[in-house]
Amino acid sequence: MTRNIEGQPLWALILVVVILLCQSTWLFLDGRKRGCRYWFWSLWGLIQCPFPLLFYLIFARKVFRRAKT
Template sequence: MKELQDVPYWLWACIAAVLLLQGTWLFRDARKRDKGRMAWFWGLWGLTGAPTPIIVYLLVVILPDRWRTGQKR
């Protein structure tokens, strides 16, 4: 466990900020796209790790939504 004690505090702060931003963005985007049905799930999962939740969200929610509406980008 000594390895975790050697990690500088600024790195912990950066990790926390990335997870908080990712979770917040996933929650807000899911609430906007899906009428809030699964927003809490995406937001909480986004707080647990990076980048897996955002990649899965892209593949499961955003791309099918774009294919359905016919948007290019």
């Protein structure tokens, strides 16, 4: 029922494509909203997962900021 493409089931390849597209779209939209090189983040998000998302959250969004005391 499922065809293999280079040893991978078709549903797994479709799942990977959907994850990469969702990640890239979110990086593009959020990067454009915040003005953080959105083309770079979205293109990188199309070819790899999850490192572009993690690096975006750390370096562009700076989610691990130190609290000002």
